[in-house]
Amino acid sequence: GNCVKMSILVLSSLFDPLHGEVSSGLSRSARDDYNFFQGSIPVEITVLPELKIIWAPNANLEGKFPSNWGCCDSLEMVNLAQNSFTGEISGVFGECKNLHFLNLSSNRLTGKLGEKLPI
Structure with a gap:
């Protein structure tokens, strides 16, 4: 669309890999950020x-x-941590002047x- x-x-919060008592013993925040999608963005x-905001850890x-984040003037938060992305990130967010949270770990x-990132 x-x-x-x-x-x-x-x-x-779309997939819970830990079923039963193990899952119920975890806090909601410890369970919320796991999905089972396939492919890239x-x-x-x-x-x-x-x-x-794009939030998909x-x-x-x-x-x-x-590598193309378009005219990212509005972009403030990106959390794509703990996925299986590969490739080069140099200069990817260079034009994102309002970005104040970025997590690409793991x-x-x-x-x-870039050194110009406001984060």
Whole structure:
């Protein structure tokens, strides 16, 4: 569909890999951020002009890390930690002037983030 006005994308709480008593003993926040998606993030998502937040840690996303974040003037928070992204991240978020939270930990990314990032 046409989602050009989408500003928040959260992919969490859709799959519970720990069933039964093990899962019920964990706090809700410890269980919330696990999904079982396949594939990468479509470029159509990363270039949304009003995207402020993309939150998909532990979502089982994989593939080449998106290098085109379009006109990311609105982008404030990105959490794509603990997925299986690969590739170069140098300069990827260079134009994201309002970005104040970025977590890409536990992926297989290379390169350095630009010194101009406001985070």
